[in-house]
Amino acid sequence: MTGRWRRVPAAVHHAWVRHPRWSLAVRGALAAALAWMVGVVAPAPFSDYPYYAPLGAVIATTGTLARSVRESLQTVAALLLGAGIALAADSVLVPGALSLALVVGVALLCAGWRVFGGMGAWVANAAIFVLVLGQGESADYVGAFAGLVVVGAAIGTGVNLLLPPLLLTPSALALGALRDALVEQLDDLAGWLDDEGPLDAAEWERRRRALYPTIEGARAAVARSGEASRGNPRARRHGERARSQARQAEVLGTSAEVVDEVVRLLVGWERSGRAEVALGPRLRPELASALRSFARTLQDAGSDAGPDAGAAFARSLDGLQDVVHDAREDTGDDHLVAGALVVVLRRGADVLSG
Structure with a gap:
């Protein structure tokens, strides 16, 4: 029995290096938990939306170290553009189906820009969040949304830096x-x-x-x-x-x-x-x-x-x-x-x- 138990760490390590999805799950879970704690203790209005911090952390930890930095920057840029589109529409249009359709259409056109890579979908996501959920407090919402995603992405990148996958x-x-x-x-x-x-x-x-x-x-x-x-x-x-x-x-x-x-x-x-x-x-x-x-x-x-x-x-x-x-x-x-x-x-x- 003792000999069998001694082989357990080696077997776990062997399975760990063969299946990088496990280490990805651990990194993502750790980064999300840390980002959530930061979001909860952050000052208002950030603490009103703490769930956006884990979102940024997960985005940053789902790839390699180099990709996490690149995709974090692309996501933040996409979020800011989507928020800008929604704010511009909200300032000149009456809230409703027409304004939502216009915002989504413009955001989807912008989402295809190469600069966003695979993160282009966040242009439309951010635009919808800001237009629908940020009504009446658009500035605070945009600041909290984008800021917490940036903080979460930074935490995720840091976790990737401390526990980098080699593959x-x-x-x-x-x-x-x-x-x-x-x-x-x-x-x-x-x-x-x-x-x-x-x-x-x-x-x-x-x-x-x-x-x-x-x-x-x-x-x-x-x-x-x-x-x-x-x-x-x-x-x-x-x-x-x-x-x-x-x-x-x-x-x-x-x-x-x-x-x-x-x-x-x-x-x-x-x-x-x-x-x-x-x-x-x-x-x-x-x-x-x-x-x-x-x-x-x-x-x-x-x-x-x-x-x-x-x-x-x-x-x-x-x-x-x-x-x-x-x-x-x-x-x-x-x-x-x-x-x-x-x-x-x-x-x-x-x-x-x-």
Whole structure:
């Protein structure tokens, strides 16, 4: 029992770094609670609307450190513009459906400005709040609304600064999933060429497209990790790991493009039902061997592909190129598709060699 309990902290930490949503929830809850306490003790009229402070805190803690600063500024700008639109309308129009429609229409037009990014909706929200809830005390309401959101956003940014997310583990997991998917695709493709011959076009088009969600998931995870590293004091302690992961992302991104193009060429020119295929029985085994070598190189490269990682793969491509050359000499055919496959696969070998 004692040994089991000793493993609990490690298991909790493992789950914590795998699922950044948990740390986001903790940061958001802490920032909202602190912002609420500040709003309650603030002088009037701020203390009349303390719930706007947690709103700003949650906005600031739902992303990375760099994003929290940017989105906080965008939100405040959107709030001030929306409040200004409502105040201008309230000063010249009689309150009612017509004034509300006009305010919302103008606010929605302004919400599309690039300067607001994803926070543009707050222009219309602020305009509605000020027009509907601030009647009779517009100045006090606008000051409290905007001021408390600013204070809450500052608290949320401070919490993000003290507990900054780094997100290296989720991106590492996403890259690992992409590596596994590419290795499986290459092995399956090599096995098909050896055992089945020309490809079933519909089947391999489906397989090619099935990789897209994994590729996009890895790209998004790496982008979030890179954003989380900007201005993050924890990034200095994990600099080598972050650089290794960036290198891995480059290798796998290029490899994914190579695999996609190889399948495209084979689906177009080495498919079943085609009167004259591009490779035929003589070249298919050599291409299958090169694809297996590509898969092994990807699998063995780990998180940091060394300078010699693609050497074996490059040698297998030399063998494939020699066979293609001999086939040209023997048959007089150009074998353009086979040559194109060698060129495409060379790109994969080059990125693995670094």
